[in-house]
Amino acid sequence: MSYIRKVPNTWWLKRKPYTLFIVREITCVAVAGYCAFLLYLMYALRQGPEAYAAALGLIMSPTSYVLHVVGLLFVLYHTITWFNVTPKVFVFYVGEERVPAVVVAGAHYAGWLGVSALVAWLLLGTGTPG
């Protein structure tokens, strides 16, 4: 029988990199929470104008404001940590040369900027129908 060293459940509080690892992992709660809100909005959209107006109206409440701000901080931490590991996940070669990490991560940040602009334009721009 092999010997397994007991690790206390608070191991992640012992060192900063461990804590940041758990913070990174727990950002998934903010991610899923916001997607659940989007799903709720779509559910209300299906129900009709009154239900949708009530659901959308929630974003004007102080509770929503706090949840959004805290959630946004976690989601931004997810985004940054996610893009920063992309060079380890996506390995490209141009000829014999490996594409540098800063280029791979940089491409993702550039993509983020593009997607963000597109989303903002689609939701708030005047060019969409309605």
Place this chain on the structure above:
Amino acid sequence: MAKSNEPIFWSLFSAGGMIAALVLPTLMVITGLVIPHGFAPLDALSYERVHAVVSGSIVVKLVLFGVIALPFFHWAHRFKFTLVDVGLRKISLLLAVLCYGSAIAGTVFTAVVLWRI
């Protein structure tokens, strides 16, 4: 979890993580800050406007389906392993069933809701 399921769930985790990283910050800034602070009207997301766009396009529905459902699998993967890492290793299988089960249920519900709009 059986090893054969691992690549499927890891792919969904990755896809959900990428979608969340790219799209959610802007959406959250819009619904959490831009509109509440009055930089854009609440009517920008009015029923008439959103319903017209969503109901009229299968492409829009597919995009919304991806944006809403894939991050559920991202959550399931990370949340399950976080709980295992902080001491719940003994109920790892139960956590996997609960987390991935929730993600699957959320995905089916998302598909049904969007389909009916």
